[in-house]
Amino acid sequence: MKNDPKRILRYTPAERANHWLSAICFILAALSGLSLFQPYYYTLAQFFGGGVWDRILHPFFGVALCVLFAIMYGRFREHNVLTPSDREWLCRVREIVNSDDSNMPEQGKFNGGQKLVFWLSAILLALLFLSGIVIWRAYFSYLFPIWLIRVSSVVHAASAAIFIGLIIFHIYAALWTRESMSAMVYGWVRRAWAKQHHPAWFREMTGGDK
Amino acid sequence: MALQSLDIVRRSATSTRPPEQRQTPEVVKLIDVSKCIGCKACQVACMEWNDTRDAIGTNQGVYDNPADLTENSWTVMRYTEIETERGLEWLIRKDGCMHCADPGCLKACPAPGAIVQYSNGIVDFHEENCIGCGYCITGCPFNIPRLSKKDGKVYKCTLCSDRVAAGLEPACAKTCPTGAIVFGTKEDMLQHAEERLVDLKSRGFANAGIYNPPDVGGTHVMYVLQHADRPGIYNDLPKDPSISAMVSLWKDGAKPLASILFGAGILAAILHYVTKGPSRVSEEIEKEYKNEK
Numbered sequence: 472m473k474n475d476p477k478r479i480l481r482y483t484p485a486e487r488a489n490h491w492l493s494a495i496c497f498i499l500a501a502l503s504g505l506s507l508f509q510p511y512y513y514t515l516a517q518f519f520g521g522g523v524w525d526r527i528l529h530p531f532f533g534v535a536l537c538v539l540f541a542i543m544y545g546r547f548r549e550h551n552v553l554t555p556s557d558r559e560w561l562c563r564v565r566e567i568v569n570s571d572d573s574n575m576p577e578q579g580k581f582n583g584g585q586k587l588v589f590w591l592s593a594i595l596l597a598l599l600f601l602s603g604i605v606i607w608r609a610y611f612s613y614l615f616p617i618w619l620i621r622v623s624s625v626v627h628a629a630s631a632a633i634f635i636g637l638i639i640f641h642i643y644a645a646l647w648t649r650e651s652m653s654a655m656v657y658g659w660v661r662r663a664w665a666k667q668h669h670p671a672w673f674r675e676m677t678g679g680d681k
Numbered sequence: 682m683a684l685q686s687l688d689i690v691r692r693s694a695t696s697t698r699p700p701e702q703r704q705t706p707e708v709v710k711l712i713d714v715s716k717c718i719g720c721k722a723c724q725v726a727c728m729e730w731n732d733t734r735d736a737i738g739t740n741q742g743v744y745d746n747p748a749d750l751t752e753n754s755w756t757v758m759r760y761t762e763i764e765t766e767r768g769l770e771w772l773i774r775k776d777g778c779m780h781c782a783d784p785g786c787l788k789a790c791p792a793p794g795a796i797v798q799y800s801n802g803i804v805d806f807h808e809e810n811c812i813g814c815g816y817c818i819t820g821c822p823f824n825i826p827r828l829s830k831k832d833g834k835v836y837k838c839t840l841c842s843d844r845v846a847a848g849l850e851p852a853c854a855k856t857c858p859t860g861a862i863v864f865g866t867k868e869d870m871l872q873h874a875e876e877r878l879v880d881l882k883s884r885g886f887a888n889a890g891i892y893n894p895p896d897v898g899g900t901h902v903m904y905v906l907q908h909a910d911r912p913g914i915y916n917d918l919p920k921d922p923s924i925s926a927m928v929s930l931w932k933d934g935a936k937p938l939a940s941i942l943f944g945a946g947i948l949a950a951i952l953h954y955v956t957k958g959p960s961r962v963s964e965e966i967e968k969e970y971k972n973e974k
Binding site (some may be wrong): 477505506507508509511513519522523526527567568569570572606608609612617618619620621622624625626629630631633636639640646647648650651660661662663664666667668675 | 902927936947
């Protein structure tokens with residue numbers, strides 16, 4: 472699917488690889504973390520070789536996710552600056568939820584919702600990283616006072632729960648908006664799709680025709 | 682300690698009831714600080730019975746040896762010299778697990794069955810189920826559990842649950858030469874403690890009292906303190922220990938809320954999809970580009 476003039480490149484191969492490696496690390500970190508967080512999910516530890524391996528591996532999955540996201544942050548930060556048009560889009564998100572985008576303000580490469588996912592992910596991963604270091608008992612906890620370890624345990628659990636909720640939303644939004652999953656898998660999108668969902672980006676990429 | 686048992690009243694990370702048909706009377710180890718001479722026989726007996734040996738440390742300039750609890754030293758004598766209205770006093774506190782009725786370690790533990798509480802009140806670690814996360818250390822109001830560098834498991838005083846299960850007293854109580862450590866049913870120990878308070882008060886210790894902190898539901902290791910109004914002078918024995926609000930927020934608040942959030946999110950997504958349908962490119966735009974399929 473390369474250099475098809477009828478299609479527009481939305482994500483470069485490096486961006487796609489970065490995204491999907493992050494996604495894999497997220498799934499590993501989330502499943503191994505849930506088993507440590509809530510006994511209902513303790514069975515998930517079996518995927519990682521039991522409770523002890525789960526405890527050993529989880530922080531490394533988390534660090535890998537943070538590193539990969541940091542690279543992704545560098546790639547996408549400029550495209551995710553919130554504009555007044557994004558704010559208006561977010562205020563009227565109810566129309567999108569009701570599948571009516573006819574009167575929505577025009578969106579660039581990313582819409583207000585995608586930008587919100589990006590920034591929330593960045594904040595939550597920063598919180599998860601910092602609190603995770605504090606509660607990483609095998610290497611770091613001895614450096615910190617007990618009150619900070621307790622606060623970090625709460626921060627880690629709460630931000631992880633919100634982050635998993637956010638990613639559930641992110642995955643659903645990608646499945647709901649047809650062809651956006653293939654955009655992240657193959658990189659290229661149809662011009663009709665770009666004009667429908669990201670008109671301002673479409674004009675920028677096509678030089679304003681049609 | 683691993684011990685097949687039918688008298689477990691609480692089991693970590695387990696929402697159904699553990700086997701608890703067998704009922705045993707509540708026990709207490711009573712440590713009378715006023716009788717302690719600091720001989721450390723209890724430390725030796727503990728290591729002897731449990732077959733643990735600590736590394737030889739270095740002199741810290743005080744009598745405390747080892748300087749702190751470790752994965753091999755489940756009890757240590759903590760020495761305090763203090764000037765009171767009575768002159769110089771030596772306060773020697775045998776530190777170790779207090780066996781809380783409401784144990785913070787057990788509340789924090791994420792591994793099913795790694796920490797249990799028996800109906801006799803003993804809080805025991807079952808290390809074969811321990812995953813080494815150290816959450817029990819985060820949950821403990823007394824800073825007791827220690828993570829072993831050798832095997833990544835957490836260790837602490839078992840109150841000699843193996844001996845007690847066989848009708849014996851803990852090794853430290855067995856060996857104590859002055860009777861500062863006594864062991865028996867909670868009822869008997871409280872009565873014994875009251876008698877000790879009468880004696881201490883008659884000797885001028887007006888504030889003598891029993892240390893049995895109510896905010897952790899009481900403990901199964903209790904102290905008789907000469908100065909019960911100031912537990913802090915006994916090498917920072919906490920005055921009103923309780924499970925930290927942060928630990929409760931983490932374990933009682935975040936856990937159920939998170940599951941509700943995940944469930945609600947997935948349900949909302951499914952309902953949205955089947956009621957509103959997918960978001961497709963409009964027919965109008967499709968027509969415009971229909972030759973590009």
